[in-house]
Amino acid sequence: MTRVAVVGSGIAGLTAALEARSAGADVVVLTKAAPDESNTRYAQGGIAAVLSADDSVEAHAEDTLRASSGLADADAVRTLVDGGSVAIAGLEVRGVGFDRGADGARLLGREAVHSASRILHAGGDATGAEIQRGLLAECRARGIEMREGAFVTDVVVSRGRVAGVRMIERGATAEAQADAVVLATGGIGQAYAVTTNPQVATGDGIAIGLRAGAAVRDMEFVQFHPTVLAVGAPFLVSEAVRGEGAVLLDEAGRRFALDAHPDGELAPRDVVARAIARAMARQGGRPVLLDATGLGAAFLTRRFPTIDRAVRDRGLDWARVPIPVSPAAHYVMGGVATDLDGRTSVPGLFAAGETARTGVHGANRLASNSLLEGAVFGARAGRTSARESVREGVDAGSTSLAPELRDRLVARKTAPGDVPSLSRRALQDVMWSCAGLSRDAEGLADAAAIIARWRAVTPAPRTVREHEDRNLLDAAAEIVRAASARTASIGAHWRSDDVPTYDHPEPVLEAAC
Ligand code: SIN
16 A cells, blocks of 8 residues: 655645545644644635636636746646636535535635636635635544654655655654655745745655755745734734725725736735835835725625634724834745646655646736645645556756755855844845845845855754755745845846846835845
8 A cells, every 4th residue: 555645735735635545644743832733723714716706727727827927837827717616616515514504605806807706705805814724624534644744854865855854752763664755834924924825834845855955946936925914923914805895005095016017906916015115115114005985894794703713802993093014924826846746856756736837927026826725736746646556756947056056056145244044034034025026137036145155054953944945045045046046027026237128117115225
């Protein structure tokens, strides 16, 4: 029997585990924290799928490609959108309950760049939590082994193919054998000073893939969510709030988003996030305001109960007063490059969800396509990993360099004396300033030199925290390398030294580094 180790317990990992089990594999899920602690759990807006008669998979595909600035891979997008209705049915069969109206029909919301209402939600704005709950319950019911507190440090590669994982479990190092490993650890949000992502999002899967020699692509494309609460700890305010009609105002009460794009608050996320950053720069860095007062107290409480609680916990009444918001790192479009079945370039190694670069997002992800990607491609990766115990790796198009070459390429500018001492916070600040919403060649070179220096002086990690820091450094180095190599602005990759005019005449947003 094929032994499959799934690393990570969000929608992609749990779906992969369930499908691998259904395909006859012996499956273990390895998760470094509690099994329900994942990016999935915090997803609010929902999951996109074509489910109504006045929508079509062609329209969903077109919207996905448009949001991606044309860089998404058409075959991957088609696989994603075609898989939508089956993925939703699969989640419902596994016990996930989406919100329905009085007539029993699923309620469908709207988010930016979607030409139709196609966003399913659960518990109003607790969609990810409901999916996480349902899938975990199903994994338990199916008797899938779940090893909590198992931090995978690397995959074991023997004679050119994956043979298992190395990990730290209950403070001790251990190895577990596997015929196939599925990396599904989510994203890299903790590489940035302000993020919507939970503490666990330390780029583990991407860094493991890099160290195993897997091709990693598109890491320059980091999506910044336009609206997190700017009071207290950053807290996501779903795009669905703008989808329901909330608007953005500057301190003078002006609706500035329309200056950047005719679709205003529902323009692509990268455009809205940059419009907010520019407005903030004009008003001394202070946050802008999200005005949801037109939606009414009863609606806000019913439709967005989680956000409503977070807003009120901060002493704000968003039914009466606009709330302060600012952008935050949210999602990485790049990752470990895979084919349509989750295969990476390393035989036996698979990737799914935010860890993977399937090609569906291009330069900018369409809202609510990430949970769908986790469900559709997690399932494909799970099934394939169970079937294939011996095979060749795929040509996933290598864009990553060996670490020593990367460091040589970038260690050129900053004298060691200029380098701040390494801490996670210092890395987050460097990435926020130099590889954030706006970048330029000089800032990226500074970031590259600092990161290279940190990598050179950091001793081999021993604790989980040290391993996470190394993973963040490895992922950050790749983001900076890719952002330096792509000198033209496109989608979420905004170079202030290359202001595009091809799309819409957006004013300059200077890099902050
Ligand atoms: C949101 O609810 O705004 C986030 C949804 C997403 O990132 O797709």
